[in-house]
Amino acid sequence: xxxxxxxxxxxxxxxxxxxxxxxxxxxxxxxxxxxxxxxxxxxxxxxxxxxxxxxxxxxxxxxxxxxxxxxxxxxxxxxxxxxxxxxxxxxxxxxxxxxxxxxxxxxxxxxxxxxxxxxxxxxxxxxxxxxxxxxxxxxxxxxxxxxxxxxxxxxxxxxxxxxxxxxxxxxxxxxxxxxxxxxxxxxxxxxxxxxxxxxxxxxxxxxxxxxxxxxxxxxxxxxxxxxxxxxxxxxxxxxxxxxxxxxxxxxxxxxxxxxxxxxxxxxxxxxxxxxxxxxxxxxxxxxxxxxxxxxxxxxxxxxxxxxxxxxxxxxxxxxxxxxxxxxxxxxxxxxxxxxxxxxxxxxxxxxxxxxxxxxxxxxxxxxxxxxxxxxxxxxxxxxxxxxxxxxxxx
Amino acid sequence: xxxxxxxxxxxxxxxxxxxxxxxxxxxxxxxxxxxxxxxxxxxxxxxxxxxxxxxxxxxxxxxxxxxxxxxxxxxxxxxxxxxxxxxxxxxxxxxxxxxxxxxxxxxxxxxxxxxxxxxxxxxxxxxxxxxxxxxxxxxxxxxxxxxxxxxxxxxxxxxxxxxxxxxxxxxxxxxxxxxxxxxxxxxxxxxxxxxxxxxxxxxxxxxxxxxxxxxxxxxxxxxxxxxxxxxxxxxxxxxxxxxxxxxxxxxxxxxxxxxxxxxxxxxxxxxxxxxxxxxxxxxxxxxxxxxxxxxxxxxxxxxxxxxxxxxxxxxxxxxxxxxxxxxxxxxxxxxxxxxxxxxxxxxxxxxxxxxxxxxxxxxxxxxxx
Numbered sequence: 236x237x238x239x240x241x242x243x244x245x246x247x248x249x250x251x252x253x254x255x256x257x258x259x260x261x262x263x264x265x266x267x268x269x270x271x272x273x274x275x276x277x278x279x280x281x282x283x284x285x286x287x288x289x290x291x292x293x294x295x296x297x298x299x300x301x302x303x304x305x306x307x308x309x310x311x312x313x314x315x316x317x318x319x320x321x322x323x324x325x326x327x328x329x330x331x332x333x334x335x336x337x338x339x340x341x342x343x344x345x346x347x348x349x350x351x352x353x354x355x356x357x358x359x360x361x362x363x364x365x366x367x368x369x370x371x372x373x374x375x376x377x378x379x380x381x382x383x384x385x386x387x388x389x390x391x392x393x394x395x396x397x398x399x400x401x402x403x404x405x406x407x408x409x410x411x412x413x414x415x416x417x418x419x420x421x422x423x424x425x426x427x428x429x430x431x432x433x434x435x436x437x438x439x440x441x442x443x444x445x446x447x448x449x450x451x452x453x454x455x456x457x458x459x460x461x462x463x464x465x466x467x468x469x470x471x472x473x474x475x476x477x478x479x480x481x482x483x484x485x486x487x488x489x490x491x492x493x494x495x496x497x498x499x500x501x502x503x504x505x506x507x508x509x510x511x512x513x514x515x516x517x518x519x520x521x522x523x524x525x526x527x528x529x530x531x532x533x534x535x536x537x538x539x540x541x542x543x544x545x546x547x548x549x550x551x552x553x554x555x556x557x558x559x560x561x562x563x564x565x566x567x568x569x570x571x572x573x574x575x576x577x578x579x580x581x582x583x584x585x586x587x588x589x590x591x592x593x594x595x596x597x598x599x600x601x602x603x604x605x606x607x608x609x610x611x612x613x614x615x616x617x618x619x620x621x622x623x624x625x626x627x628x629x
Numbered sequence: 630x631x632x633x634x635x636x637x638x639x640x641x642x643x644x645x646x647x648x649x650x651x652x653x654x655x656x657x658x659x660x661x662x663x664x665x666x667x668x669x670x671x672x673x674x675x676x677x678x679x680x681x682x683x684x685x686x687x688x689x690x691x692x693x694x695x696x697x698x699x700x701x702x703x704x705x706x707x708x709x710x711x712x713x714x715x716x717x718x719x720x721x722x723x724x725x726x727x728x729x730x731x732x733x734x735x736x737x738x739x740x741x742x743x744x745x746x747x748x749x750x751x752x753x754x755x756x757x758x759x760x761x762x763x764x765x766x767x768x769x770x771x772x773x774x775x776x777x778x779x780x781x782x783x784x785x786x787x788x789x790x791x792x793x794x795x796x797x798x799x800x801x802x803x804x805x806x807x808x809x810x811x812x813x814x815x816x817x818x819x820x821x822x823x824x825x826x827x828x829x830x831x832x833x834x835x836x837x838x839x840x841x842x843x844x845x846x847x848x849x850x851x852x853x854x855x856x857x858x859x860x861x862x863x864x865x866x867x868x869x870x871x872x873x874x875x876x877x878x879x880x881x882x883x884x885x886x887x888x889x890x891x892x893x894x895x896x897x898x899x900x901x902x903x904x905x906x907x908x909x910x911x912x913x914x915x916x917x918x919x920x921x922x923x924x925x926x927x928x929x930x931x932x933x934x935x936x937x938x939x940x941x942x943x944x945x946x947x948x949x950x951x952x953x954x955x956x957x958x959x960x961x962x963x964x965x966x967x968x969x970x971x972x973x974x975x976x977x978x979x980x981x982x983x984x985x986x987x988x989x990x991x992x993x994x995x996x997x998x
Contacts, residue, residue, distance in 0.1 A: 278740070278741060279741070327859075331775070332753055332754065340733070343730075343733060344733075344737065347733075347734075347737045353818070354815045354818050354819050356819050359815060359819060360819065360864070360865055361864070363722070363723070363724070363775060363777075364754060364775045365722075365775045365776050365777055365984075366864060369777075369864035369865070369984045369985075370864055372859060372985075373861065373862065373863060373864060373984075373985070376861075377859075378858060378859045378860065378861060378985070379858055379859065380857040380858055380859070381776075381857070381858075381859045381985075381986050382774060382776070382783065382787065382857075383774065383775045383776060384772060384773065384774060384775075385724075385753070385754040385755050385773040385774075385775050386755050386758075386771065386772060386773060387753050387755050387759075393772065397772075397787070400790075400791065400794060400796055404790070404794040406790070420733075420736075421729065421732060421733060421749075421752050422752075424732075424736055424741075424744055425732065425744070425746075425749035425752060426749075427741070427744065428741075428744035428745065428746045428749055429746050429749060480770050480771070480772075481768060481769065481770070481771075482716070482717070482759075482762040482767060482768050482769065482770070482771035483762075483768070484762045484763050484765075484766050484767055484768045485763065486763070487750045487756065487759050487760070487763070488750050496768065499768070614753075614755070615750050615753050615755065615756075615759065616750070616753070616755050616756065616758065616759025616762070616771070617759065617762065617763075617771075618755065618759070618771055
């Protein structure tokens with residue numbers, strides 16, 4: 236049996252550039268949700284978001300999202316110590332939703348009402364989600380299989396699941412996989428229209444929670460076969476031991492009211508990894524802080540893992556909901572929790588919701604050495620993905 | 630991507646398509662291939678009548694209606710009941726840009742009061758997969774693959790690989806795109822579209838050979854191997870290199886050789902620079918062999934569903950021995966099509982997209998015995 240292991244990580248997050256910056260922010264329980272600077276939010280119910288605070292490297296001719304993806308991808312490949320000559324056969328799997336919509340919106344907003352206008356080639360040429368994979372693969376010389384997956388807010392996790400399948404079925408030895416999204420007007424306005432945004436920083440699992448906070452970023456992994464990693468002496472962060480991907484087939488925006496699709500994804504991940512529920516010590520929850528999601532996820536976690544022993548936290552309380560990047564950035568938090576023996580907290584959790592009857596690690600990170608952890612990601616359309624990571628053998 | 634050793638055999642048991650040239654099941658596809666007529670452009674009004682009930686027609690965006698209708702046709706064509714959970718893999722190049730623009734226009738015209746909570750979910754590209762999963766109560770894998778040029782081929786390749794690798798049992802795989810006039814106009818003015826576009830949706834029901842036999846399903850063909858990769862090229866550009874191992878990898882997985890390829894369905898579609906690149910890649914991969922070639926995109930216009938239709942067409946050729954060979958000798962002129970009898974062999978479905986994505990899918994007839 237071929238095992239897929241994590242040998243490289245790269246991140247651009249609302250804490251800034253780099254994996255170290257990301258982990259330091261999570262472990263310190265910092266909140267990166269602040270007043271929006273990228274968009275005009277005048278008159279909107281919510282005016283906060285978790286924006287990437289620094290100048291993103293790369294040519295300004297590329298979209299903000301393409302630059303986020305490329306910066307994280309470069310860090311992941313360098314972290315894995317993959318030389319250029321080794322990269323030609325590397326597969327690229329990217330989870331994406333917004334594409335280069337931020338720049339396309341700038342053009343469309345500017346030109347609205349003027350009738351026939353000249354298209355902005357740069358903006359419109361990169362507007363679709365597939366742009367990120369094309370840019371990353373061609374800039375870095377990666378010519379293996381190339382896939383862009385869109386499963387709404389679970390896209391980054393779906394990319395890692397498919398990458399794991401490519402490795403464990405022997406199709407490729409190495410995959411660069413992850414998720415990326417930049418804040419866009421359509422996304423921000425749309426969630427405002429659905430009244431799903433909290434005017435204050437989001438409070439996952441709190442009984443007073445009022446909705447989510449939008450974020451942006453990119454998280455990329457190098458996944459490779461354990462044998463390949465051992466042969467080249469690569470450092471292994473963790474093993475991606477299993478995954479589950481299911482669909483609620485219930486409603487486009489509402490999850491199954493009993494969390495059945497979510498639970499099936501978690502059970503699938505356990506089954507594929509050959510583990511029991513009791514083997515899992517930590518769940519990095521989807522934890523959006525919407526009243527519905529957190530309750531359904533609580534139900535699903537309880538159905539699969541019981542009410543005792545599992546530590547649950549939502550890192551969205553610190554970096555917001557980074558959309559297509561959320562699945563990969565939260566998977567990265569899960570992996571780093573295994574590496575550092577530290578569970579990142581759920582900040583702003585003052586009065587825990589009794590319907591989510593877990594230890595949700597409020598306010599401060601906690602020391603805990605665990606062997607296995609899951610990362611949950613769910614999305615519009617009833618898309619459910621669970622990734623299960625195993626601590627690296629030492 | 631190639632199917633691994635010890636894979637499960639993957640067969641096609643249903644076809645459903647909605648499009649300008651025809652709408653229907655595997656029989657309708659066969660009739661259209663046997664007498665192929667050029668037919669570009671938008672779907673005729675009323676094409677969804679009888680496939681889509683009034684509730685779906687009101688509730689879903691147009692591109693979602695295309696997807697749901699084609700998926701239902703494929704599920705019906707596959708017949709019978711199956712115990713295994715159904716999943717969906719949808720390829721699309723453009724998604725629901727029509728709804729995205731409507732959503733933005735609502736805000737620009739009326740501010741916050743113009744924001745539509747109903748339109749917003751359609752701005753996310755998985756909306757077609759979500760609508761299809763809900764309509765067919767498909768609770769297994771649900772994936773949307775967004776790619777330039779060949780999203781339908783990539784969706785079927787992903788689905789076939791997942792079934793072969795025991796990650797899924799039954800998947801509806803295919804693609805959908807619509808011709809939104811504004812999007813087409815913008816693409817044209819950007820000069821990135823020189824090929825003819827069509828619109829529509831097509832899905833294949835894929836399942837394991839054992840599962841199909843257990844439920845007594847009619848088998849339309851077998852997906853013998855898939856391989857995907859990429860050629861060097863700028864995003865949305867055409868590359869110079871014609872060297873790729875993708876075709877070779879796919880053939881290796883079948884135990885076949887280049888000379889075993891009996892015919893090719895290519896993604897040629899009227900984009901002159903891209904078409905020339907694909908022909909160069911094919912020639913390099915198959916040399917000195919030059920099997921006859923069909924180019925459905927020249928006849929029916931390119932859209933994400935056509936990738937799935939090419940694979941279904943390859944299965945039809947494997948069954949019937951007939952191929953709609955497309956003459957490509959006169960650039961800029963509508964191709965002539967001759968129905969040619971081909972000898973037994975492997976069918977190769979081949980796709981190259983601007984930006985470099987590359988797919989090869991080897992198709993054979995229904996297994997005997």
